[in-house]
C-alpha cells in the first residue's frame with residue numbers, strides 16, 4: 544500500500560480551539576501605540592488542551608499542532624495594514640492593538656501528506672466583556688462579588704475530522720496523539736462568569752477547555768440514565784408477566800395433583 548493511498552473506514556480527529564483574548568491598554572501603552580487604540584488582542588488556533596506546566600496561563604496550546612497544520616491565515620479588518628496574515632509556524636497566532644471588534648476569517652491549511660482542502664472558521668474578535676446576567680442556576684452574584692476583569696476570552700472548541708486519511712498522514716497523526724483534555728477543570732473559573740455554552744468566559748482566571756467535556760459528560764449520563772430507566776421498566780414488565788405465568792402453572796399443577 545502506497546503512502547498516499549487512503550485508509551478506508553478510518554476516521555480520526557484532532558481537537559483544536561480558535562478565538563481570541565484581549566486586554567485593555569494602559570494610558571501609557573495607548574500613548575506609545577496609537578491614542579485611539581484601546582486594546583491589545585491575540586487571535587489564535589491552538590491545540591485544545593491547556594499546558595499543565597510552563598505557560599499555564601495559556602488557553603489551550605499544550606501541543607505543537609504543526610505536525611498536521613502547515614499554515615493558518617488570519618484575515619483581519621481592512622483598517623489593518625496587510626490584513627491577510629499568513630502564519631507558517633507555531634504559535635499560529637496574530638497579536639495586534641486596536642479599538643474595534645470585527646469578524647476574522649481563519650483559514651487552516653494542512654500539511655501536504657493530509658491531501659485535504661483548507662478549512663475556514665470565522666471568529667468574532669471580542670474585546671469587551673459580556674455583561675449578560677449569568678445563565679446558570681448559581682445564585683446571582685452581587686456586584687461586589689464579581690471579580691475585576693483582567694482579560695476577555697472568547698474561544699471556540701472544535702474537532703478537525705479526517706476521514707479515510709492517506710497512510711502516511713495517518714502514521715503522522717498516530718505518532719502525535721493529542722494531550723487529553725482534563726476530566727475536570729483544574730482552574731478556577733468563577734461559575735457566574737463562565738459561559739456554560741463552552742466557548743467563552745470573561746474571567747479573572749484563564750479559562751480551560753473542560754467545561755465542554757463536563758457538558759457532554761452530563762448529556763451522556765442523562766441519556767444513559769434514561770436508557771437504564773426504560774430497560775428497568777421493560778424487565779419489570781417481563782418479570783410481572785413471568786410471575787403471572789408461574790402462578791398459573793402452579794395452579795394447573797395443584798389441580799392435577
Ligand code: SLL
Pocket residue numbers: 620622623624640641642643644645
Ligand atoms: C467597528 N465594524 O466599527 C467594526 C470595525 C475595525 C477595528 C472595527 C484598526 C486599528 C487601526 C481597528 O481597530 N479596527 O486603526 O489600525 O467596530
